[in-house]
């Protein structure tokens with residue numbers, strides 16, 4: 001806009017100069033001056049047009065890049081990560097298998113990531129409704145991952161004989177958005 005301002009000022013000054021010149025002998029010179037003014041105006045106008053064109057060419061590219069980032073951020077599901085041990089302990093001479101987390105609460109649509117480490121005994125991990133299963137191996141962290149697309153309460157449990165009945169289970173709560 002400053003270039004436009006300078007251009008206008010220049011044209012105004014030249015016009016003023018032409019108007020102020022009353023001498024008829026200078027009419028031809030005036031005509032020449034008018035032609036020069038027009039040429040200058042065209043050059044300035046052209047350069048402004050080009051500079052605006054450059055801006056309008058680059059601006060949409062930047063906007064679309066920003067839109068892509070936004071849409072990725074909007075669609076990417078929040079990740080809910082949990083870490084738990086899977087083990088048994090002796091209670092009154094009886095083995096009590098269990099997960100260290102008895103309850104997990106997430107929101108519908110969350111990407112749920114559960115890292116499970118078996119620290120004692122032989123166990124696995126299953127959620128029937130989500131078709132999630134991990135044959136967890138002793139002393140190594142194993143990860144299950146799924147999208148919590150179903151609302152409700154679901155049981156995660158160990159399928160080893162007698163384990164679920166003896167307490168090797170927990171509750172996954174998926175809350176509506």
Ligand SMILES: [Cu+2]
Pocket residue numbers: 097098122123124158159160163168
């Ligand atoms: Cu178990």
